[in-house]
Amino acid sequence: MNVGVVGAGIVGLAVAREVARTRGARVTVLDKEDRVGAHQTGHNSGVVHAGIYYQPGSLKARLCREGVALLRQYCAEHRIPYEEVGKLVVASTSAERAGLRRIAERARANGVPGIAELDALALREIEPDTVGVAAVHSPHTAIADFPAVARRLAEDVASSGGSVLLSHPVRALRETASGVDVLAGRRKLGFDRLIVCAGLGTDTVARMAGAAGDVRIVPFRGEYYALAGAARDLVRGLIYPVPDPRYPFLGVHLTRRIDGEVLVGPNAVMALALEGYSWGDVDLGDLRRILAWEGTRRLAARHWRTGVREVLGSLAKRSFLKAARRYVPALTGADLVRTAGGVRAQAVARDGGMLDDFAIDVHGRVVLLRNAPSPAATSSLAIARHIVGLTSVLAS
Numbered sequence: 390m391n392v393g394v395v396g397a398g399i400v401g402l403a404v405a406r407e408v409a410r411t412r413g414a415r416v417t418v419l420d421k422e423d424r425v426g427a428h429q430t431g432h433n434s435g436v437v438h439a440g441i442y443y444q445p446g447s448l449k450a451r452l453c454r455e456g457v458a459l460l461r462q463y464c465a466e467h468r469i470p471y472e473e474v475g476k477l478v479v480a481s482t483s484a485e486r487a488g489l490r491r492i493a494e495r496a497r498a499n500g501v502p503g504i505a506e507l508d509a510l511a512l513r514e515i516e517p518d519t520v521g522v523a524a525v526h527s528p529h530t531a532i533a534d535f536p537a538v539a540r541r542l543a544e545d546v547a548s549s550g551g552s553v554l555l556s557h558p559v560r561a562l563r564e565t566a567s568g569v570d571v572l573a574g575r576r577k578l579g580f581d582r583l584i585v586c587a588g589l590g591t592d593t594v595a596r597m598a599g600a601a602g603d604v605r606i607v608p609f610r611g612e613y614y615a616l617a618g619a620a621r622d623l624v625r626g627l628i629y630p631v632p633d634p635r636y637p638f639l640g641v642h643l644t645r646r647i648d649g650e651v652l653v654g655p656n657a658v659m660a661l662a663l664e665g666y667s668w669g670d671v672d673l674g675d676l677r678r679i680l681a682w683e684g685t686r687r688l689a690a691r692h693w694r695t696g697v698r699e700v701l702g703s704l705a706k707r708s709f710l711k712a713a714r715r716y717v718p719a720l721t722g723a724d725l726v727r728t729a730g731g732v733r734a735q736a737v738a739r740d741g742g743m744l745d746d747f748a749i750d751v752h753g754r755v756v757l758l759r760n761a762p763s764p765a766a767t768s769s770l771a772i773a774r775h776i777v778g779l780t781s782v783l784a785s
Contacts, residue, residue, distance in 0.1 A: 390414040393571060393580035395559055395594055397422070398430040399535055399769045400761055401586035402542035402553070407773035408584075409549035416551035417580070418543075419573045421558030421590070426539035428664065429588050430766060432731030434613075434644045434652055436627060437461075437471070437531035438764035441478070441496035441504070442639070448747045449764065450499045452775060456768035460533065463770060469537045470647045474626035476530035477512055479521035481630070481715045486523055488631040493525045503528040518623040519716050530627060532647045535766045559587075562597045564753050584756040584776060589663045589734045591759060592678070600752040604736040604744060604759055605682040608663050608675075611655025612730040614709050616643075620724035621651045628716050641712035653713045653725060658699045660732050667730075668703075687741025736760035749776065 390412060394405045397420035405416045420427070437457060443450035464471035480489045489506075496504045505526045507515070512524040543553045557574040562583065564570075569583040585594045592606050616624065629642040644652045659679075662672035679685055689696060702708035706725060713720050736744040736759055747768075748760040756776060765772065 391568075391579070391581050392416050393569065393578065393583045394418045394586060395583065396420060396586035396588060396590070397425040397539070397543065397553055397555065398428060398586065398588055399426060399539045399542065399766050400588075400758065400772055401584075402539055402546060403769040403773035404584055404586055404776055405551060405553075406542050406545045406549070407770075407777045409546060409551050411777055416546060416549070417578065418546060418551070418553040419557045419559055419571070419578075420553070420555055423556050425543045425553065425555070426536045429731060429734065430539050431536050432666070432729065433535060433763070433766060435532045435535055435646050436476075436644060436767075437533050438767045439476070439496070439501045439527045439530045440499045440764075441476075441492055441501050441525070441527050441530075442632065443495070443499060444745070445495060445498040447745075448775075449745070449768070452747065452768040452771040453764045454500055455774070456764070456771035457531075459770035459774075460538070460767060461531070463541075464533055464538065467541050469534055469541060471531055471533045472647060473529050473531045474645055475515065476527045476627040476629060477507075477516055477519065478525045478527075478629045478631060479512065479519060479716050480523045481521050483522055485631040488634070489523055489525055492631065496525065496527065501527060501529075516625055516628060518719055519628055520718060521716060532627075532645065534647050538766075538769075559594055559597065562594070562755075564598065564755065569754050582754050582756070584758075586758045586761070588761070589732060591734065591757065595757055595759075598752055598755045598757070600750065600755065600757060602750060602757075602759065604738050604748070605679075605684060606663070606734045607679055607682070607685055607688070607737045608660040608665060609657045609733045609735050610660040610665055610667075610730060611657060611733060612703055613652045613654035613728050614706070614725040615728040616651040616653065616720075616724055617726045618724075620720060621649065623717050623719055624651045630712075630716070641709060643713060643717065650728075652728070653709055655730060656699050656702050656709070657733070658703050659696070664732060666732060682737070684737040684739050684741050688737055688743065691741055733762050735762055747772065749779075751779065
């Protein structure tokens with residue numbers, strides 16, 4: 390079998406590796422960038438989520454728990470940095486205690502090991518410079534080097550006889566009676582099956598496949614500050630707020646990275662381009678398509694007040710500082726330095742709802758990973774197994 394995979398991020402590469410490893414297929418990965426993991430894989434905080442937030446029974450919950458085990462083993466086998474630093478979800482007021490209890494219940498329902506509910510004194514034993522009225526502790530939440538994982542996966546694909554073709558943007562595709570013809574860069578390639586893990590480019594490839602569907606990708610930029618100098622020592626692991634259940638975003642948090650840097654963020658503002666990593670990144674074509682989607686307009690009508698707050702926060706450092714000081718009051722403005730952010734490919738339905746779970750569509754000989762936000766990197770090896778397990782898709 391000859392299988393094509395669009396997208397050389399961590400998920401696409403994991404899928405390619407799994408197809409080659411379990412099906413003996415010849416695999417070709419296509420990506421428009423000149424390196425693997427150029428977008429969401431290379432612009433996230435590196436957190437390996439334990440599965441404490443997700444609706445029990447959902448695809449996210451199941452694949453996150455499976456993915457953690459697979460990723461930990463993979464990193465150990467290939468000597469890729471992986472460290473269990475632990476996570477505290479902190480209630481800063483008594484009003485947040487109910488939400489904290491729900492998180493603990495979900496975590497236990499999802500089989501997350503070691504979950505503990507802490508009072509104000511106990512949480513400071515774990516994070517001495519953090520304050521709150523209560524917390525949930527997930528001791529096995531980890532951090533890893535996801536770009537290194539992606540590079541290793543690309544090596545695995547190559548060693549299996551496959552190819553990773555960088556600087557090969559997909560320009561057109563056509564499904565035939567026997568397979569899928571793809572024009573990538575200047576090359577015409579034929580595949581028996583095509584699996585699309587294109588992240589921010591998902592809609593573009595879906596339109597080519599004649600499968601626009603009932604969801605669209607809306608890009609949300611997450612901006613970060615980093616702690617400077619000795620302020621890094623104020624955070625040992627991961628410190629998160631109790632999330633707002635109305636949104637798939639977790640709110641501004643403090644995250645120790647595998648390289649020792651500590652991030653403060655992200656916020657969530659709609660980007661002005663699919664790859665809009667700053668306010669200066671504007672693509673009028675992208676913006677017209679994003680705003681033309683009725684789901685975008687309904688989302689904006691429903692949550693415009695939150696959107697305005699996020700935009701104002703984007704423009705004001707003090708907004709990030711205020712959010713961080715709720716949990717680590719010793720921080721000052723001088724401790725925060727602007728650093729690189731990322732863009733989340735968030736699928737939005739026609740009714741304006743943001744898809745929370747992973748979503749996979751099968752359209753003839755084309756498989757479309759429609760929605761794979763966080764914890765997609767954590768779950769990447771499990772997502773790959775799940776997709777390859779769709780025997781009707783990859784049957785010889």
